[in-house]
Amino acid sequence: MTKSTSFGRVLRPEFYLEDGYVPLNHGSFGACPQSIYSTYRHYQEESEKHPDRFLKREVFKDLEKNRDSLAALVQCNSQEVAFVVNASYGINSVLRSGFLKPGDKILCFSTAYNAVERTMVFLQDAHQSRLVTVELKYPMLDQEILDLTRQTIERELAKDPDVPIRIAVFDAISSVPAVRFPYEAMIKLVREYNILSLVDGAHAIGQIPLNLKEADPDFFVSNLHKWAFCPRGSAFLYVPERNQGLIHPSVINYAYQGEKTQNVAATFEAEFAWPGTVNFSSFLCINAALDFRKSLGGEEIIQKYCNDLARQGGKLVADSLGTEVLENCDKTLTVAMTNIRLPFENKRNLSEAKIISTIIDKCIYEHNTICSPYKHNDKWFVRLSAQVYNDLNDFEYFAKEIKQILKELDE
Amino acid sequence: KQLFQLSVMSNENKVTFGRHLRSDFFLEDKYIPLNHGSFGVYPRSIHKVLREYQDKTEEHPDRWNRIEVNPLLRKNRELIAELINCPDASDVAFVQNASTGVATILRSFPFEKGDKVICFESTYVNVNATLKYLQDIGQVELISLSLKYPLSDGEVLDILRATIQEHNKEGKIRLAVLDAIIAQPGTVFPYEAASRLVQENGILSLIDAAHSIGQIPIDISSFDPDFFVSNLHKWFFIPRGSCILYAPKRNQRYLHPLTINYKYSFEGTEFEQEFWNFGAHDHSPFLCVAADQLFPILFPTLIFNPIEYRKSLGGEEAIRDYIHNLAVEGGNVVAKHLGTQVMENQDKTLIGAMVNVEIPLYPKTLTDAQVSSQFIHKIIYEQNCMVPAFKHNNKWWVRLSAQIYNDLKDFENGAKAIEKVCQELSI
Numbered sequence: 001m002t003k004s005t006s007f008g009r010v011l012r013p014e015f016y017l018e019d020g021y022v023p024l025n026h027g028s029f030g031a032c033p034q035s036i037y038s039t040y041r042h043y044q045e046e047s048e049k050h051p052d053r054f055l056k057r058e059v060f061k062d063l064e065k066n067r068d069s070l071a072a073l074v075q076c077n078s079q080e081v082a083f084v085v086n087a088s089y090g091i092n093s094v095l096r097s098g099f100l101k102p103g104d105k106i107l108c109f110s111t112a113y114n115a116v117e118r119t120m121v122f123l124q125d126a127h128q129s130r131l132v133t134v135e136l137k138y139p140m141l142d143q144e145i146l147d148l149t150r151q152t153i154e155r156e157l158a159k160d161p162d163v164p165i166r167i168a169v170f171d172a173i174s175s176v177p178a179v180r181f182p183y184e185a186m187i188k189l190v191r192e193y194n195i196l197s198l199v200d201g202a203h204a205i206g207q208i209p210l211n212l213k214e215a216d217p218d219f220f221v222s223n224l225h226k227w228a229f230c231p232r233g234s235a236f237l238y239v240p241e242r243n244q245g246l247i248h249p250s251v252i253n254y255a256y257q258g259e260k261t262q263n264v265a266a267t268f269e270a271e272f273a274w275p276g277t278v279n280f281s282s283f284l285c286i287n288a289a290l291d292f293r294k295s296l297g298g299e300e301i302i303q304k305y306c307n308d309l310a311r312q313g314g315k316l317v318a319d320s321l322g323t324e325v326l327e328n329c330d331k332t333l334t335v336a337m338t339n340i341r342l343p344f345e346n347k348r349n350l351s352e353a354k355i356i357s358t359i360i361d362k363c364i365y366e367h368n369t370i371c372s373p374y375k376h377n378d379k380w381f382v383r384l385s386a387q388v389y390n391d392l393n394d395f396e397y398f399a400k401e402i403k404q405i406l407k408e409l410d411e
Numbered sequence: 412k413q414l415f416q417l418s419v420m421s422n423e424n425k426v427t428f429g430r431h432l433r434s435d436f437f438l439e440d441k442y443i444p445l446n447h448g449s450f451g452v453y454p455r456s457i458h459k460v461l462r463e464y465q466d467k468t469e470e471h472p473d474r475w476n477r478i479e480v481n482p483l484l485r486k487n488r489e490l491i492a493e494l495i496n497c498p499d500a501s502d503v504a505f506v507q508n509a510s511t512g513v514a515t516i517l518r519s520f521p522f523e524k525g526d527k528v529i530c531f532e533s534t535y536v537n538v539n540a541t542l543k544y545l546q547d548i549g550q551v552e553l554i555s556l557s558l559k560y561p562l563s564d565g566e567v568l569d570i571l572r573a574t575i576q577e578h579n580k581e582g583k584i585r586l587a588v589l590d591a592i593i594a595q596p597g598t599v600f601p602y603e604a605a606s607r608l609v610q611e612n613g614i615l616s617l618i619d620a621a622h623s624i625g626q627i628p629i630d631i632s633s634f635d636p637d638f639f640v641s642n643l644h645k646w647f648f649i650p651r652g653s654c655i656l657y658a659p660k661r662n663q664r665y666l667h668p669l670t671i672n673y674k675y676s677f678e679g680t681e682f683e684q685e686f687w688n689f690g691a692h693d694h695s696p697f698l699c700v701a702a703d704q705l706f707p708i709l710f711p712t713l714i715f716n717p718i719e720y721r722k723s724l725g726g727e728e729a730i731r732d733y734i735h736n737l738a739v740e741g742g743n744v745v746a747k748h749l750g751t752q753v754m755e756n757q758d759k760t761l762i763g764a765m766v767n768v769e770i771p772l773y774p775k776t777l778t779d780a781q782v783s784s785q786f787i788h789k790i791i792y793e794q795n796c797m798v799p800a801f802k803h804n805n806k807w808w809v810r811l812s813a814q815i816y817n818d819l820k821d822f823e824n825g826a827k828a829i830e831k832v833c834q835e836l837s838i
Binding site: 088 | 436437438439442444446449450451452453458461462465466468469470471472473474476477478507508509510511514518519521536537540541543544547548642644650651652667669670671672673674675677689690691692693696787788791792797
């Protein structure tokens with residue numbers, strides 16, 4: 001059932017967002033609609049009425065229903081989807097499973113999310129992995145990124161023909177800068193060289209349509225609590241059956257059999273199903289979240305609205321500041337997040353960290369808004385998110401406030 | 412609505428504990444709850460706190476997650492540190508559960524090829540799986556000790572001592588995984604003495620105290636373990652999944668979380684920062700320890716803080732005494748009804764708030780796994796009760812938990828339920 005819904009500020013009451021707050025950073029922590037929270041709380045209460053009945057029996061039926069809906073949405077088999085608490089947990093599970101041998105190379109990109117980058121440095125320190133980093137300086141065309149990657153791989157193979165690049169880690173949508181990455185083509189490219197692909201799709205589900213069967217990554221993670229309206233602490237890890245025997249969750253459980261594994265798929269499912277006792281309620285909200293999104297018009301309509309708003313809003317703010325949006329000639333970078341260059345001269349020579357924290361503090365405590373500021377390629381940007389509860393008024397408001405903030409920074 | 416009424420009676424009143432406290436929790440009316448040990452429950456009043464913090468995280472996600480939640484997390488860790496007599500809350504980290512805590516230590520510890528690790532057949536199943544994984548990838552060599560209960564503390568320590576002497580001769584025993592309270596069978600382990608024993612022999616002690624906080628007194632300073640993990644959601648009335656991981660400063664350099672965050676530093680000098688945030692998750696359970704000051708004006712008689720709630724019932728010692736004595740008496744009641752025995756040693760050190768009773772279960776065609784599974788199904792869906800059944804030392808047992816909301820009648824009713832299921836599964 002779809003009805004035409006007005007998007008914009010009129011939808012804010014569906015969420016818990018404070019009155020008067022101009023929220024332009026959905027990308028960082030997401031926001032969960034009130035109707036989904038009632039499902040969340042229902043399950044939290046259910047689990048207290050008879051914890052054993054719920055956690056030893058009932059919860060699995062409901063988890064399966066939610067997993068089936070999710071698998072249908074991202075177009076893969078239900079049995080290839082494992083719930084994890086967040087994308088970082090999924091990424092750590094994959095990379096630290098033990099299939100990387102000392103000396104193996106990991107291909108990564110300079111725009112990797114900070115915790116992911118640190119995870120790979122940990123692997124370097126603790127497990128003698130070697131990192132091969134592709135430097136990205138946006139704006140770039142998709143083809144430029146692919147060409148640069150291919151050159152990097154070829155160069156590494158020429159240098160060390162006997163040292164395998166075992167896995168490549170790259171985004172579907174990067175966080176900073178917030179840009180769409182050509183992950184589908186990259187999966188195919190690295191596969192030519194027998195390199196596994198781990199796609200950090202933390203921002204993907206709910207922001208872009210996903211077809212995992214077609215894209216066929218070796219591993220894929222995405223947060224449900226970012227753009228899919230689920231409560232915080234819900235994400236999924238997709239692993240096609242061919243790779244399920246390679247990996248184990250970070251929290252290994254009773255289902256682990258090692259060499260004695262008879263049924264890889266069943267073992268994978270059981271290993272990831274129980275990460276010790278946790279609150280499963282967030283995963284049980286997927287159906288409610290998808291229903292809510294359907295009631296707003298469905299994925300396509302929501303994603304179009306957010307995409308259009310991000311483009312329009314970004315342009316509005318850039319025009320107001322006299323700068324530009326971070327975009328390439330093919331206009332492939334912007335999805336529901338936009339990156340606007342700041343006309344910031346840093347007259348007082350503040351540190352990068354100080355600039356970021358000051359802008360955020362001022363946004364929150366003095367201007368009742370929010371953004372994600374960052375430096376990339378020697379320029380300062382803000383990342384703004386467009387959601388169903390935003391409209392152009394929010395971007396107009398922000399444009400005014402950020403001007404004031406930048407003025408104060410330079411004084 | 413009953414949601415905010417606590418049936419707390421004064422300290423002088425002898426009947427402070429018992430089934431009248433069930434209404435402080437969400438537990439279903441007719442359900443006979445004798446398995447607190449598996450998943451714990453928390454009082455209704457804490458639910459309001461949980462909701463309040465969840466609301467805060469949605470009202471302004473950035474302000475809450477970047478700024479406001481942090482001092483609250485710190486304050487809650489301070490309260491727990493105080494409770495377990497750990498002088499520095501920076502040495503206490505929050506993790507989701509004991510399996511995570513123990514896996515964190517085992518999977519980040521820089522074992523060298525040939526390192527040996529002492530564990531037990533009775534070590535928790537997820538922990539043993541993690542150890543097996545580490546052995547499979549060549550990181551450690553396991554020395555698994557078999558304990559056939561009932562055993563005295565002295566016998567347990569003798570077994571440990573003999574093992575150390577035998578294996579420390581060639582190659583290095585690096586670490587010993589010691590339970591404080593074993594899950595199956597649910598018995599108290601002489602963990603402090605065992606910790607000292609292994610440390611005297613140059614072996615690190617990892618105490619898996621999943622069941623401990625709220626069930627037995629913990630004094631970190633007094634025995635100085637190398638690593639210590641305890642769930643808060645089991646016996647301390649905090650929502651699932653909440654657990655603490657403690658490591659003294661001297662050992663923090665060995666540890667990194669299972670999910671590396673942006674504060675990672677190889678030297679391990681940033682323990683508190685590295686363990687502060689394991690990516691996006693619901694912080695609210697961890698905030699329930701200190702939860703207070705939220706509604707003092709509106710509901711002055713309400714107690715939102717598990718520590719305060721437990722104080723209102725007489726405090727930690729009074730609670731521990733009640734649940735221990737009930738476990739002992741209740742175990743006897745069940746054993747008498749079934750015509751079997753309670754698992755206990757001569758010094759009477761095995762029973763904390765959980766008691767193991769042998770059951771008259773003689774399956775003819777079912778496998779052990781089928782028996783365990785069907786037992787659970789029948790006891791839950793047909794008898795409206797719950798106790799886990801397991802095989803130990805060639806006999807079948809059940810483990811019963813005693814909590815403040817239980818009394819002897821629960822054990823009487825439980826005995827009848829267990830008897831029925833045993834009869835049905837013994838055909």
